[in-house]
Amino acid sequence: MITIKGLSKVFQSRDHQVKAVDNLDLTIEKGEIFGVIGYSGAGKSTFIRLLNRLEEPSGGQVTIENQEITGLSKKALRLTRQEIGMIFQHFHLLWSRTVKDNIAFPLEIAGMPKEERHARVQELIELVGLSGRENAYPSQLSGGQKQRVGIARALANNPKVLLCDEATSALDPETTDSILDLLVDINKKLGLTIILITHEMHVIRKICHRVAVMEDGKVVEQGDVLDVFLHPEKPVTRKFVDQVMGDTEQAHSLELIHQNYASGKILKLHFVGENTNQALITELARNFTVDINILHGKITQTQKGAYGTLIVHVTGDSEETDRAIAYIKETSVEVEVNPNA
Incomplete structure (x- = not known):
């Protein structure tokens, strides 16, 4: 279970403060696919980066399976981040490395022996459907294949949580659906908790169990996806439902x-x-x-x-x-x- 209490992030400029995330409370159950949706500037990408402290919070607590992330030292945080995988909109692959070497990179950092590392990489390549592309470089891959590499790399250290920051926004609709199907498959096979940030209600509708709607740094509505579709309460939520219905x-x-x-x-x-x-x-x-x-x-x-x-x-x-x-x-x-x- 992930518990978030009073989470805040304030960016200070010379003239004023900007509250990107404003006193946010959420509970995310173990093994669920939880969606966070909002328009540009809602604070959702800042929120997800606070969960693994890629952004340092201004206040509040993040607790993942009884471990308070916000209270960890930098050394302890580095170890804990191995249990929190993350995939990004623009893939963030190492362009001079092959598919298998990109996937192996976090295992090298973790000090896994070469033979074990090779076996784990092959397992992940099969899991994400990249068999036969092990020796290809990112420049030789389609957008969907690049994101599959990113997913495999994020799963390398057997994380408990997978964070997805607009993971399908750079992809065409057909490729988006294939990546979403892969995430559902991974969730079922591994029992992995997935937190997915998006501005597309189609993504929420297709794979998420529950959803939180963000606006101006706050969660303005949350609940089971089907309930939110049936009874959207806030104007911003109704706009998102309109995208699909x-x-x-x-x-x-x-x-x-x-x-x-x-x-x-x-x-x-x-x-x-x-x-x-x-x-x-x-x-x-x-x-x-x-x-x-x-x-x-x-x-x-x-x-x-x-x-x-x-x-x-x-x-x-x-x-x-x-x-x-x-x-x-x-x-x-x-x-x-x-x-x-």
């Missing part, structure tokens, strides 16, 4: 329907988990004398299950429409009735 298109559909139809009601339905397979619209059409026009819909997958939204326009006798809405509310599908309809 396409609420811009939904809003446009609602605007058009209001312009063209004076009667009926607009319903926004939320389907979770197995409910995404429910034939609700068919049941409504069979059981109630209403007409249903589907305006917009989307289903996306999270680590905790599927989440879908569907916007429909329902017309018919007012009493019958109300009965249909009441029927929906009796199911586990959430329904919002548009107040302007």
